[in-house]
Amino acid sequence: MLSEILLRLPPDPSSLPRASLVANRWLGLVSDPGFSRRFRPHHHRNPPLLGFFESSHFEPTMDSPNRVPEGRFSYEHTGNGCFIPFGCRHGLQLIFHQSGKQLHVRDPFNGDKRRLPVPPGFDGWETPISGAVFRAAGDIQHFQVVLVGTERNNQHHTRVIARVYSSETGIWGNLMSTPLPPKASSSMDQHPTKIRMWFTISVLVGHSLYWLLTNISAATNMLDGILEFDLERQTLAVIPVPVDIANNCLSQFQVMQAEGGGLGIFFLSKFSAQLWKMETDSDGVASWVLGRTVELDKPLSLNPEEEESLIIGGFAEYNNVVFLRTPTNFFMVQLESLQFKKVSKSNSLTRYDPFESVYVAEYPLVGTGIDGGHDGAEFFRNT
Numbered sequence: 001m002l003s004e005i006l007l008r009l010p011p012d013p014s015s016l017p018r019a020s021l022v023a024n025r026w027l028g029l030v031s032d033p034g035f036s037r038r039f040r041p042h043h044h045r046n047p048p049l050l051g052f053f054e055s056s057h058f059e060p061t062m063d064s065p066n067r068v069p070e071g072r073f074s075y076e077h078t079g080n081g082c083f084i085p086f087g088c089r090h091g092l093q094l095i096f097h098q099s100g101k102q103l104h105v106r107d108p109f110n111g112d113k114r115r116l117p118v119p120p121g122f123d124g125w126e127t128p129i130s131g132a133v134f135r136a137a138g139d140i141q142h143f144q145v146v147l148v149g150t151e152r153n154n155q156h157h158t159r160v161i162a163r164v165y166s167s168e169t170g171i172w173g174n175l176m177s178t179p180l181p182p183k184a185s186s187s188m189d190q191h192p193t194k195i196r197m198w199f200t201i202s203v204l205v206g207h208s209l210y211w212l213l214t215n216i217s218a219a220t221n222m223l224d225g226i227l228e229f230d231l232e233r234q235t236l237a238v239i240p241v242p243v244d245i246a247n248n249c250l251s252q253f254q255v256m257q258a259e260g261g262g263l264g265i266f267f268l269s270k271f272s273a274q275l276w277k278m279e280t281d282s283d284g285v286a287s288w289v290l291g292r293t294v295e296l297d298k299p300l301s302l303n304p305e306e307e308e309s310l311i312i313g314g315f316a317e318y319n320n321v322v323f324l325r326t327p328t329n330f331f332m333v334q335l336e337s338l339q340f341k342k343v344s345k346s347n348s349l350t351r352y353d354p355f356e357s358v359y360v361a362e363y364p365l366v367g368t369g370i371d372g373g374h375d376g377a378e379f380f381r382n383t
Contacts, residue, residue, distance in 0.1 A: 002026070003029050006026070007039060007042055011039075011358045013050070013066045013360055013361050016039070017360065017361045037140060047357050048066070049318075049354055051068060051073075051354075053085060053093070054350050054352055055085070055350070056075050056076060056083075060072070061341070073109075075108075079097065081100060084098060085201075086130060086133070086201065087132060088133075088353055088357075089134050089317075091358070093355070094106075096129070098124050101118045102117055103117075103118060103131060103165075105167075116145065122147055124149075126152070127149055127151065128149070128150075132204075144166050145164070146164050146202075146231075148162045149161055149162075158180060159178060159179045160177060160180060160238065162175075162176045178235075181240075200212040200250070204317055205255070205256070206257075208230045209228070209231065210226055223247070224246070225238050225240055226241060226255060226263075226265075239278075242276055242288035248269075251312055254266040254312050256315060256317070259277065259336070262278055264277045265288070266312070266322055266335070268311065268324070271295065271310060272293055272294065274290060275292050275294070275335070276288050276291060300333075309327055313325040313330065314353060315354065316332075321335070321354070331343065
């Protein structure tokens with residue numbers, strides 16, 4: 001009975017260390033490997049936002065006593081060339097080593113890394129690719145990687161392709177594809193199929209992964225559609241964006257889970273944000289509906305110069321937190337409560353990769369927080 005109660009403690013980093021100090025029996029329960037194998041999957045769908053990666057550096061965002069030590073999950077790349085982050089999910093990080101034509105699946109908790117060769121047909125140079133890593137519910141041993149890209153014909157991108165890697169089998173699955181629509185939006189008039197995927201970080205909504213599609217025929221990266229990969233049916237589809245907000249810059253959009261569930265879009269227009277939702281009518285026809293509009297200038301205390309330069313810098317899918325940045329400031333905004341937090345000075349050229357995962361301090365609490373010291377016996381391993 002006690003273990004079931006402890007299993008339902010909040011997944012904050014300090015929860016189990018604090019519980020372990022109550023009594024030796026509690027310490028014995030939370031330090032049991034079997035308990036740790038149950039605790040992380042139990043909170044699979046509500047992990048805390050521990051912080052974010054800025055390139056290879058990790059920046060914690062939680063307050064004491066849950067704040068992870070500075071640089072706890074930071075790392076250094078081995079090898080030469082360009083390393084492109086594809087995002088984090090379920091305690092894993094996916095990185096594309098472009099020159100090495102490899103995907104790196106990294107475990108930030110212990111630094112372990114699995115290198116996967118990019119399969120044929122996914123160039124990464126002429127036709128950019130993107131990807132996502134995930135675990136099946138309750139599985140803490142195996143992972144899967146979805147790799148997506150485009151195929152070209154006479155300089156025009158004609159279809160989206162995808163393959164799925166399973167660590168359980170160690171092989172890539174069969175190639176899947178779907179045609180790109182001849183006209184994803186009105187910005188496609190001159191080059192009806194010349195669109196490609198930008199290096200957006202995927203978002204998991206329900207049982208589907210989503211990426212943004214952009215138009216490379218324009219002078220700036222303009223949004224032209226949303227790519228969906230259904231994990232259950234193993235199918236691809238391209239979804240149009242609301243016509244009212246189409247043809248805006250990619251940095252003004254974020255795919256998200258809509259209020260009440262389902263696919264949504266966060267659209268940033270100067271100092272206001274529009275929350276859109278995909279709804280299906282009685283005839284089974286899906287369409288976009290504008291939900292609420294949020295004014296951001298007052299809660300963020302933006303000056304007129306910052307309002308003009310406010311863009312999206314990242315998104316934490318499980319906590320529904322959007323990262324907003326200006327040339328001088330960086331904010332996190334929780335979209336349900338509209339609570340915001342000013343994090344740090346901003347690098348205007350950086351994309352932030354949120355890291356949401358169940359992490360437990362490896363040592364009992366000392367001082368004011370879990371980063372206050374490392375004295376005492378280790379009782380929980382994040383593996």
